[in-house]
Amino acid sequence: MATPSPSAGPRTGRPGLRLDGVDHLAFVTWRPRATHEFYTQALGMPLVHAITATGWVTEDYPDFVHFFFDMGRGNRIAFFYYFGLPEEEAPSDLMHRSRHVAFHVDTEEELLAWRDRLKAHGVRVTRPLGHELIESIYFDDPNGIQLEITRPLREMSAIDARDAELTLAALTDIAGSPHPSAQALWQRKAELIRKNAEVAGP
Secondary structure (H helix, E strand, O other): OOOOOOOOOOOOOOOOOOOOOOOEEEEEOOOHHHHHHHHHHHOOOOEEEEEEEOOEOEOOOOOEEEEEEEEEOOEEEEEEEEOOOOOOOOOOHHHHHHOEEEEEOOOHHHHHHHHHHHHHOOOOEOOOEEEOOEEEEEEEOOOOOEEEEEEEOOOOOHHHHHHHHHHHHHHHHHOOOOOOOHHHHHHHHHHHHHHHHHHHOO
């Protein structure tokens, strides 16, 4: 079961107004057949909706098909196929690995079963890799989009949320400096921790 964020709650001036998860993620494909087969067969996601439109928003917008797969829990992943649109160049390896979609499972057994299933469908998939709170496997879809299946190693807590607030505060302070670095972030974070300790007092 996915663990809710300890800081989840209203973020606006209107009480009770908040977003409720992901409706869909949208990408572009130049390989509709391979995309359909991969998501319905390798990942077992039903195809649930498709839109066909001639133009959109502006007169020069290309004609397209926009189709959706059910990821579970009311979430969907969707793809645009644009008629006549030339294929883009592949992103750099770093951007390819950074821009990814991660799917959640609860247990190590589920993670390993998914790895076996993907390999049985001819998908190249990494061994399980642990990092901080999660363990994951990584693989690509037919469009070169990196996907991840991940399981929690422990639940996120209020301490994790507090640490994240300090980390982002430090990052915000140093990101616009002439030479931002991980070392500068850690130094600024230590300063913020000391400052907060002084404010809290003994």
